[in-house]
Amino acid sequence: MKISVLIYSLDGGGAERVVAQLVSFLSENGIDVCIVMMNDTVVYEIPKSIPIYYLEKSNPKESGFLKFFKLPYLGFKYKSFLKQQKIEISVSFLSRPNYINLLSKWYGSGVRTFISERSNPTAQYSGSSFHSKINSFLIHKLFVKADGIIANSAGNGNELFNNFAIPQHLITTIHNPIDLDTIQNTLAIKDFYDTNYYNFISVGRLNEGKNHELLIRSLLQVANKKIRLYIFGDGPLQGFLLRLIVDLKLENQVFLNGFSKDIFSYLKGADAFLFGSNHEGFPNVLIEAMASELPIITTNCPSGPSEIMQVSSSEQFEKRVRTAYGILVPVGNRLEMSEAIDEIVSDKDYNSLCKKNVLIRSRDFRNDCILGQYLDYITQGNSNP
Secondary structure, three states: OEEEEEOOOEOOOHHHHHHHHHHHHHHHOOOEEEEEEOOOOEOOOOOOOOOEEEOOOOOOOOOHHHHHHHHHHHHHHHHHHHHHOOOOEEEEEOHHHHHHHHHHHHOOOOOEEEEEEOOOHHHHOOOOOHHHHHHHHHHHHHHHHOOEEEEOOHHHHHHHHHHHOOOHHHEEEOOOOEOHHHHHHOOOOOOOOOOOOEEEEEEOOOOOOOOHHHHHHHHHOOOOOOEEEEEEEOOOOHHHHHHHHHHOOOOOOEEEOEOOOOHHHHHHHOOEEEEOOOOOOOOHHHHHHHHOOOOEEEEOOOOOHHHHOOOOOOOOOOOOEEOOOEEEEOOOOHHHHHHHHHHHHHOHHHHHHHHHHHHHHHHHHEHHHHHHHHHHHHHHOOOOO
């Protein structure tokens, strides 16, 4: 059996990490697998036995119009690649690769075609911009052509069914895997955090969706000044956030640390995890923080956090929710976020209980279990794993 995995690049994102784990797992299980990309950025380690091909080597900063108009060409080119390499199954991750994968099927690739939906499509494409309208149109028109759609959270799958009229039978949920052994065998980095402070860590790209501004402004409202926040990630809002930290006189409490390949060491050295996203697909970093034994404070954004924290979807999103693993707060609510920060820091018994529970919960997402679900699903059909 020959499987192609299509993704834009292998940079430092969550989907890219899943692909790196998936192709290694497939290869270890005797599958002839290759990776196809459109940009030559590779952060994650890939076994040398797994070939990497390129549909193109594009500039990540190319315009949305150019990306859109190239889709038919790249779809046809990918169809030709699949036929030339005698691929039997094609699996894609993230929006553009999904469209290209489905266009290749429409052009007559003849292969079984699976796509992975990794964001909340309604939240991501709710605006009136060209980008939002085009993506909504493509989801409506192309997703029905898939042999199966893998949503990384039940919330994302429900959005496709309820708001984009994608048939329920095409959609299954497979959560993101984490490399639990690697995390647990990683040592906490020494002498980075000042133990005279309670040290929060946050990890994510510095963009509007991750809403680090919420975390920074919420920290300003907390009376206890023996709290620090370390933010790891790169992105377009780095300059803005640096200026905000200076304007709020938080230079001694909030630190931007860039992207780190060694993030598990920093997670394991912190005291708790802070997350402010407006919308998500299924945030791997929450599970990785749990595996690092960190109590969690996260926005109750669509989709993922409530599933990870095992809160019923019937819970009100307008209030703070205390769970066995930490606290969910309403999206964008500084007061609730600041009160959750104070609660985690001051309630020692609750803090200790969360640390025990998060480690147990993280085991539900260990990579051998989740990657086995991927293998079964794409090789045996589109019934739920």
